[in-house]
Amino acid sequence: MTLLRLTDRGLYCEAGDFFVDPWAPVDRAVVTHAHGDHATWGCRSYLTSAPGRGVLSLRLGPDASITSLPFGEPTLLQGVRVSLHPAGHILGSAQVRIEAAGEVWVVSGDYKTEPDPTCTPFEPVRCHTFVTESTFGLPVYRWPPQSDTFAEINAWWRANAAAGKTSLLYGYALGKAQRLIAGLDHSIGPILTHGAVERMTAAYRDAGVSLPPTTHALLVTRKADRQGAIVVAPPSAEGSTWARRFGPSSNAFASGWMRVRGARRRRALDRGFPLSDHVDWPALLAAIEATGAEHVWVTHGFTAVVTRWLQERGFDARAVATRFEGERDDVPAAEAAAEDATPA
Numbered sequence: 001m002t003l004l005r006l007t008d009r010g011l012y013c014e015a016g017d018f019f020v021d022p023w024a025p026v027d028r029a030v031v032t033h034a035h036g037d038h039a040t041w042g043c044r045s046y047l048t049s050a051p052g053r054g055v056l057s058l059r060l061g062p063d064a065s066i067t068s069l070p071f072g073e074p075t076l077l078q079g080v081r082v083s084l085h086p087a088g089h090i091l092g093s094a095q096v097r098i099e100a101a102g103e104v105w106v107v108s109g110d111y112k113t114e115p116d117p118t119c120t121p122f123e124p125v126r127c128h129t130f131v132t133e134s135t136f137g138l139p140v141y142r143w144p145p146q147s148d149t150f151a152e153i154n155a156w157w158r159a160n161a162a163a164g165k166t167s168l169l170y171g172y173a174l175g176k177a178q179r180l181i182a183g184l185d186h187s188i189g190p191i192l193t194h195g196a197v198e199r200m201t202a203a204y205r206d207a208g209v210s211l212p213p214t215t216h217a218l219l220v221t222r223k224a225d226r227q228g229a230i231v232v233a234p235p236s237a238e239g240s241t242w243a244r245r246f247g248p249s250s251n252a253f254a255s256g257w258m259r260v261r262g263a264r265r266r267r268a269l270d271r272g273f274p275l276s277d278h279v280d281w282p283a284l285l286a287a288i289e290a291t292g293a294e295h296v297w298v299t300h301g302f303t304a305v306v307t308r309w310l311q312e313r314g315f316d317a318r319a320v321a322t323r324f325e326g327e328r329d330d331v332p333a334a335e336a337a338a339e340d341a342t343p344a
């Protein structure tokens with residue numbers, strides 16, 4: 001039984017009359033998480049996980065009609081049983097489990113299986129058909145232990161502080177920034193934030209995530225109070241007037257893309273830290289195996305490579321198109337410009 005089909009607005013469940021992560025406005029959207037390539041504006045109603053409600057509401061605005069569901073608790077949409085299960089990607093990120101007539105489908109959204117203190121850990125869900133992301137679905141992507149990466153980040157910050165430089169650390173404002181903040185050793189110096197990061201960080205704290213103290217960088221006006229600081233900002237702030245206000249600095253970007261030679265050189269960065277909120281190649285394959293699924297739909301990323309690899313191993317695999325490929329910078333241009341224009 002086909003529980004989902006691809007339409008021009010995204011994955012649609014006809015039996016339950018809902019879309020999963022549609023990319024155009026629909027009546028009922030089940031949303032895996034609040035990143036822009038999964039949560040689209042203008043839907044009549046949204047269903048998301050209880051821990052993800054705050055960040056989704058921040059993204060969509062106060063007028064969005066959002067219903068939330070605790071992880072693991074089923075609801076019926078026109079007789080189709082829908083439940084949400086942790087995806088371990090960012091706060092509230094969920095896999096959508098859809099069951100009707102004994103058939104089970106799971107849509108992963110973005111996910112990672114590594115532990116992350118800022119969100120509920122990924123949970124494998126058994127199903128017949130698994131719709132998986134493949135953002136880093138190439139054998140070249142293998143993440144080093146995150147403890148090593150955080151040790152490098154803190155050593156870099158400590159060295160910059162000793163040299164009288166500000167550390168500018170770039171990462172997506174929702175999810176990556178909070179995971180970075182959680183791993184920073186705040187005995188080194190103050191942790192300052194870009195406004196977009198500070199807003200999301202406040203939503204994390206509201207949801208009960210414990211994080212070291214942060215201050216919106218624009219509220220710290222005295223140079224002396226910025227001594228030895230690290231500033232966590234979205235990638236869009238790199239090279240901006242906003243970034244230049246911090247004086248002598250060292251710049252780094254934290255992303256899975258830093259695993260590839262050249263990615264750092266294309267941006268004017270001193271350092272690149274390979275920290276991703278997606279599964280790497282071995283974790284992707286292990287996660288697919290753990291579902292026990294016979295049918296796999298591969299989306300969001302290196303779909304052709306992953307599909308071929310699965311087919312060669314006996315899976316019934318197919319690539320499914322998406323409107324967006326990979327992660328995009330996640331701060332709306334207007335918001336970035338407003339912060340940039342604030343006088344130093």
Ligand SMILES: [Zn+2]
Nearest residue numbers: 033035089110
């Ligand atoms: Zn995402």
